Amino acid sequence: MxxxxxxxxxxxxxxxxxxxxxxxxxxxxxxxxxxxxxxxxxxxxxxxxxxxxxxxxxxxxxxxxxxxxxxxxxxxxDIPADVHADAYNGIANSALWFVHHMLYQTPLEPVFDAEFRRQWASYxxxxxxxxxxxxxxxxxxxxxxxxxxxxxxxxxxxxxxxxxxxxxxxxxxxxxxxxxxxxxxxxxxxxxxxxxxxxxxxxxxxxxxxxxxxxxxxxxxxxxxxxxxxxxxxGADADFLRERAHESDVDERMAALREEIGAAPDGGARRTIVRVDRTELSKNIVRGMLAFRQLLEDRPEWRERVVHVAFAYPSRQDLEVYREYTAQVRRLAEEINARYGTPDWTPVVLHVKDDFARSLAAYRLADVALVNPIRDGMNLVAKEVPVVSDQGCALVLSREAGAFEELGEDAIAVNPYDVVATAHALHEALVMPVGERAERTKRLAAAATALPPxxxxxxxxxxxxx
CATH class of the missing domain: 3.40.50.2000 (Glycogen Phosphorylase B;)
Incomplete structure (x- = not known):
């Protein structure tokens, strides 16, 4: 040709x-x-x-x-809309994505039937x-x-x-x-x-x-x-992130987040465990929340002193399994807040509307970043938070994230399926001495920006x- x-x-x-x-x-x-x-x-x-x-x-x-x-x-x-839908949702996101992220509940799925073959022809x-x-x-x-x-x-x-x-x-x-x-x-x-x-x-x-x-x-x-x-x-784009993170709309979001987080009973600042993800099945948001709940159960001293700031931005809502997962994230946040919350403390501050400026504000405020995917090609959030963090941030990182290959040495590693161990890792991150946290953040940021886009x-x- x-x-x-x-x-x-x-x-x-x-x-x-x-x-x-x-x-x-x-x-x-x-x-x-x-x-x-x-x-x-x-x-x-x-x-x-x-x-x-x-x-x-x-x-x-x-x-x-x-x-x-x-x-x-x-x-x-201009590929016909029905062909694109079959290729994108039917094959790419419901078959190839599931295979590479090992997401199937194998007793019931996958089922490679005539409908799959029809969609494969569209792919x-x-x-x-x-x-x-x-x-x-x-x-x-x-x-x-x-x-x-x-x-x-x-x-x-x-x-x-x-x-x-x-x-x-x-x-x-x-x-x-x-x-x-x-x-x-x-x-x-x-x-x-x-x-x-x-x-x-x-x-x-x-x-x-x-x-x-x-x-x-x-x-x-x-x-x-x-x-x-x-x-x-x-890697993360350090110049862009640092500049964008200090624009006025990010400062406004920081002020609003600080208000939502509130002060500890002694009047000091509450600690923050931050996660920013799409509600993608592989991101493991539900087990992350269960680990936070376990932390509050095992370590009552953190009640009213720490807030889980969880941004779970909707993803692939045209697929039923994703809609159900998003609903489950919301339900669990509500359950934790009902069980442990007080008039002056909301344990889980959940936002589901995508807002990049608010994400950057959370990065800057984070004491701990929780990145616990069950499987992830890279996970740029793990790389972006140390770059943007104002005071240094402890990173709790799944060993199944691609970023673990570069960042694992200075992160606190977790098995993403082990909720009890993840709760322990969150405690370890919260009590990490300020000096050590700052040093680790510096090394994490250097590794995270080694190969900019x-x-x-x-x-x-x-x-x-x-």
């Missing part, structure tokens, strides 16, 4: 750097996003011939495509649309960096269309070990691996996930072939071109 355009560097991802809303008067309003890919593409400069290929995600995006409205350097694909269609767009847009010998579990088939499809391209794929999730990956139907597992191995180079967030992929490739695909595997541990992207690009 010959190129009709001349993009020298291409990024492909489900979500792009811009989205559109249709206003009542029919006009389109663009909203721009941030993140590592945006920083990375900015870092290569405007003359690099870069193009971002993404999917139209909502009615506003589709209307923008139909009207020919767009941003320079972005191509948005193939969705991936093929990306492969064809990339093949059409890429200059001879261009570098293409495909992102994440939504697009696992693209490298193989693109390789067939354009063997001249240098193709990379980066996984932002964990990769399942062979014994879990093999739950997928044999032909589907083989297709996923074939798709991934169409890349010249595969990137993962940690050595653990890279090793898991390699083991799957060896067991089910006869090895890596000519595909290279690399590790790029995405722009550098993370450029490093992958450089390795791919090499």
């Amino acid at each position: 010959a190129s009709t355009h001349d993009a020298a560097v291409l990024v492909a991802s489900n979500r792009g750097p811009v989205s559109y809303d249709v206003h009542e008067d029919g006009s389109l309003h663009a909203r721009r996003g941030g993140g590592g890919l945006v920083s990375g593409l900015s870092a290569i400069g405007p003359d690099a011939g870069a193009l971002w290929v993404c999917s139209a995600l909502g009615d506003g995006d589709r209307e923008a495509v139909r009207r020919g409205v767009g941003e320079p350097g972005v191509r948005m694909l 193939e269609t969705y991936n093929r649309a990306f492969a064809e767009a990339l093949a059409e847009e890429a200059a001879e010998g261009a570098a293409v960096v495909v992102q994440d579990y939504h697009l696992t088939l693209v490298p193989g499809m693109l390789r067939e269309l354009r063997p001249d391209l240098r193709i990379g794929h980066f996984s932002h999730t964990p990769w399942a070990p062979p014994e879990y990956f093999r739950m997928l139907p044999d032909d589907i597992a083989a297709q996923v691996l074939r798709g991934m191995l169409g890349a010249d180079r595969l990137g993962f967030l940690t050595h653990r996930w890279a090793d898991a992929f390699t083991a799957c490739a060896e067991q089910f695909a006869g090895g890596l072939g000519g595909t290279r595997v690399g590790v790029h541990g995405l 722009a550098q993370w992207f450029l490093e992958q690009l450089s390795a791919l071109k090499a």
